[in-house]
Amino acid sequence: MYQALITRRYLTSKVMPLLASLAVVLCTAMVLITWSVMGGFLNSLLSTGRTMIGDVTINWPNRGFAHYDDLVARLEADPMIAAAAPVIETAGTLTLPDDRVELVLVKGVDPESFARVTRYAETIWWKPLAEPMPKDGEREDIRLNPSFQFDDGVGNRRVDWNEVERQGLTLSRVDPETGAPEPALVMGLNVSELNRRKIWGGYVPTYPQRQLADGSVEDVPAFLPVNGEVILSVAPFDSKGRVVDMVTRSIPVANEFNTGVWDVDSRTVLVRLDLLQQMLGMDRARRVEQGDPREAFAPYWDEAAQRWVFTPPDVVVEDPPRVTSVLVRAHDPDLDPEVLKAQCRIIYGGFVAAHAGEVPVASRIRVNSWADLNRVMIAAVKKETSLVLFIFSFISLTAVFLVLAIFWSMVSERTREIGVLRALGASGLGVASLWLSYGLVIGFVGSALGLALAFVIVHNINPIHEWLGSALGIVIWDPAIYVFTRIPSEVDPVHAAMVFVAGVVSCVVGALIPAVRAARMDPVAALRFE
Amino acid sequence: MTTPLLQARDVSKTYRLGRVDVPVLRGASIEVGRGEWVAVLGSSGSGKSTLLHILGGLDRPDRGRRLDPRERAAEIAFEGRSLTSASKRELDRYRRSSVGFVFQFYHLMPELTVLENVVISAMIRRGLGYATRAREARARAKELLDSVGLAHRLRHRPRELSGGERQRVALARALINDPAVLLADEPTGNLDRATGEQVLGQLAEIRRSRGLTMVMVTHDRNVAERADRTVRLVDGRVAADASM
Numbered sequence: 001m002y003q004a005l006i007t008r009r010y011l012t013s014k015v016m017p018l019l020a021s022l023a024v025v026l027c028t029a030m031v032l033i034t035w036s037v038m039g040g041f042l043n044s045l046l047s048t049g050r051t052m053i054g055d056v057t058i059n060w061p062n063r064g065f066a067h068y069d070d071l072v073a074r075l076e077a078d079p080m081i082a083a084a085a086p087v088i089e090t091a092g093t094l095t096l097p098d099d100r101v102e103l104v105l106v107k108g109v110d111p112e113s114f115a116r117v118t119r120y121a122e123t124i125w126w127k128p129l130a131e132p133m134p135k136d137g138e139r140e141d142i143r144l145n146p147s148f149q150f151d152d153g154v155g156n157r158r159v160d161w162n163e164v165e166r167q168g169l170t171l172s173r174v175d176p177e178t179g180a181p182e183p184a185l186v187m188g189l190n191v192s193e194l195n196r197r198k199i200w201g202g203y204v205p206t207y208p209q210r211q212l213a214d215g216s217v218e219d220v221p222a223f224l225p226v227n228g229e230v231i232l233s234v235a236p237f238d239s240k241g242r243v244v245d246m247v248t249r250s251i252p253v254a255n256e257f258n259t260g261v262w263d264v265d266s267r268t269v270l271v272r273l274d275l276l277q278q279m280l281g282m283d284r285a286r287r288v289e290q291g292d293p294r295e296a297f298a299p300y301w302d303e304a305a306q307r308w309v310f311t312p313p314d315v316v317v318e319d320p321p322r323v324t325s326v327l328v329r330a331h332d333p334d335l336d337p338e339v340l341k342a343q344c345r346i347i348y349g350g351f352v353a354a355h356a357g358e359v360p361v362a363s364r365i366r367v368n369s370w371a372d373l374n375r376v377m378i379a380a381v382k383k384e385t386s387l388v389l390f391i392f393s394f395i396s397l398t399a400v401f402l403v404l405a406i407f408w409s410m411v412s413e414r415t416r417e418i419g420v421l422r423a424l425g426a427s428g429l430g431v432a433s434l435w436l437s438y439g440l441v442i443g444f445v446g447s448a449l450g451l452a453l454a455f456v457i458v459h460n461i462n463p464i465h466e467w468l469g470s471a472l473g474i475v476i477w478d479p480a481i482y483v484f485t486r487i488p489s490e491v492d493p494v495h496a497a498m499v500f501v502a503g504v505v506s507c508v509v510g511a512l513i514p515a516v517r518a519a520r521m522d523p524v525a526a527l528r529f530e
Numbered sequence: 531m532t533t534p535l536l537q538a539r540d541v542s543k544t545y546r547l548g549r550v551d552v553p554v555l556r557g558a559s560i561e562v563g564r565g566e567w568v569a570v571l572g573s574s575g576s577g578k579s580t581l582l583h584i585l586g587g588l589d590r591p592d593r594g595r596r597l598d599p600r601e602r603a604a605e606i607a608f609e610g611r612s613l614t615s616a617s618k619r620e621l622d623r624y625r626r627s628s629v630g631f632v633f634q635f636y637h638l639m640p641e642l643t644v645l646e647n648v649v650i651s652a653m654i655r656r657g658l659g660y661a662t663r664a665r666e667a668r669a670r671a672k673e674l675l676d677s678v679g680l681a682h683r684l685r686h687r688p689r690e691l692s693g694g695e696r697q698r699v700a701l702a703r704a705l706i707n708d709p710a711v712l713l714a715d716e717p718t719g720n721l722d723r724a725t726g727e728q729v730l731g732q733l734a735e736i737r738r739s740r741g742l743t744m745v746m747v748t749h750d751r752n753v754a755e756r757a758d759r760t761v762r763l764v765d766g767r768v769a770a771d772a773s774m
Contacts, residue, residue, distance in 0.1 A: 001656070001657065001661065002650050002653035002654050005642070005646060005650065005653065006639070006641070009639075009641035009642055009646075010641060013641045417637075420638075420639065422588065422625075423586070423625065423631045423633075423637075424631070424650070424651050424654050425622055425623070425625040425626025425627070425651075426622070426654045427618070427619065427622040430654070523588050524580075524583050524588055524589045527633070
């Protein structure tokens with residue numbers, strides 16, 4: 001009981017213990033902020049899979065495989081699987097309105113099935129917005145303005161956000177001349193480099209600039225999702241992997257998407273699956289082949305050559321359309337990807353049996369989860385997280401020694417008071433527990449304040465970071481390096497609890513040696529201490 | 531003769547200062563009867579404070595070898611029970627429940643208020659059980675502080691009090707657990723004569739009204755004269771034991 005009273009009085013009357021507490025505040029906050037950001041980084045990296053590819057991708061990165069409709073139907077018939085979508089992935093170049101040429105990853109998707117497997121619809125950026133983004137206090141976001149206009153060179157042109165969103169969802173845009181829908185392209189928000197990121201987390205578009213022959217520069221009056229057009233070039237391969245001929249096509253821009261993953265948003269473009277199949281020669285096609293000599297052997301007399309010809313006659317075969325991948329999403333978002341992968345392999349086995357000779361055999365097909373596809377990066381982040389945590393926890397050990405030093409000097413300073421307590425009948429254990437409980441309270445207060453500090457900093461880490469960048473020119477989080485355009489800003493309650501306990505325990509450990517020293521003091525010597 | 535309340539026999543104590551052994555007590559013996567007021571008189575360094583600490587269970591007599599076979603082992607007894615062989619826990623309990631200390635330099639806790647300085651003694655005595663008796667203990671502390679004239683000072687810190695007032699707080703602290711014996715180490719040694727007289731008067735009054743046993747160490751003959759009996763310590767031995 002007396003321990004509680006004295007602890008309370010010591011806490012409110014001395015500066016030293018507050019310094020110890022402050023050290024604990026800083027250490028716990030530092031560790032928790034690091035853990036939250038790095039852990040959040042890892043979590044976003046893992047969860048991005050569902051935004052981008054669903055849970056698992058079945059992939060044959062060559063000429064692709066045919067009869068994918070059957071595979072999709074078989075996959076979707078499985079109770080474990082919610083949806084599947086055929087996709088083509090290939091490399092290409094994109095020529096932007098400012099004549100810049102960028103190397104891009106081109107994905108041919110069927111918008112409807114793609115949106116069912118991934119979170120594509122959520123990632124579409126240009127769409128009507130009813131509520132401003134959380135940090136957009138000034139309502140600067142142009143998407144909030146239903147009558148937003150821009151100068152398209154002819155006059156002011158109103159943007160119909162609903163129409164722009166629909167364009168994104170269907171990957172098509174209405175041709176202003178014919179009034180008919182034509183295939184259009186949706187690209188990552190950072191591909192064009194024309195969208196300027198603002199401190200409140202959104203983007204404002206800018207006009208592209210083009211250099212003229214005389215060396216001057218002019219603005220191109222284009223807002224991509226309304227009147228922007230790009231040139232897409234892709235390379236079809238033949239069955240031997242040789243490029244047949246580059247195919248180039250001018251395509252209007254329908255919209256832009258934002259997954260938050262820099263790597264994806266800066267180099268991915270989406271087009272309609274049928275368009276890309278057509279460009280790559282992967283659509284339904286008639287092909288002339290030599291017939292089987294055993295079935296149709298009919299030698300004939302060639303008049304011109306004046307000889308018998310023994311070549312079997314040509315036959316016309318129809319090639320079904322092909323894709324390079326099928327994306328799969330499970331019903332249960334927490335399903336172990338390994339289980340899903342195994343199930344996909346079984347289903348693919350059945351598919352191969354039904355189309356023997358026409359599709360790649362099961363052993364050659366690749367079935368990967370998002371984590372598999374990014375295992376190097378994920379492993380690097382995991383290692384980096386544990387390394388940084390280890391280093392910071394080690395640094396936090398200084399708090400233990402600080403508490404030890406401060407308590408040691410306090411015990412020296414209060415030697416006589418310890419003697420008095422002993423004279424009043426306090427036991428050595430009682431005196432030790434006084435100092436331990438004091439350490440406990442310091443740890444409790446310090447850790448609680450440290451947690452609070454960490455919560456505040458982590459929840460506002462992006463504005464703080466933006467402010468550092470604009471005010472002091474310090475950019476710690478470069479999206480090009482750290483993959484994500486936003487710094488993760490969630491605190492895991494389990495991590496917070498662990499840091500809290502560690503903070504309290506550290507203080508008690510730091511107080512332990514001074515407490516033992518106080519307990520072992522000779523009461524008479526303590527009383528006589530000057 | 532009835533058993534004395536507190537008894538010390540052949541107590542020796544040697545302190546080690548650096549490499550030198552300094553004998554402080556060399557076979558001192560004293561008996562204190564129930565309700566008796568004994569003054570221990572001696573010059574500084576005569577071992578009187580050490581004797582008081584040993585009587586109060588704060589310190590233990592030497593257990594060293596007896597060079598002279600006629601010499602008996604040191605023995606401290608309270609109410610006939612030996613404290614010499616008591617465990618640390620038993621000595622803690624003895625100090626908590628049977629002894630009240632008053633020191634020359636008051637030894638109050640600077641961060642605690644006057645009231646808390648008194649109550650803390652009850653907290654130490656009762657341990658966790660204090661929670662159920664807190665109200666009672668505070669009332670008793672207020673009553674004691676009132677009896678020494680400090681009812682208006684309850685919320686003050688020791689530094690705001692005069693020397694005499696501080697010593698009266700220390701007195702209240704020593705009494706809150708109703709000890710059987712009060713051990714006072716030069717209680718007026720740090721006070722001017724008038725204040726010392728006043729505190730001494732209060733001590734005498736309290737002792738009389740409660741029938742308290744009291745051992746008071748002093749070097750002041752005038753102070754010693756007020757006691758029932760004076761024991762004179764010279765060079766660690768009792769030189770004279772005279773009833774006044």
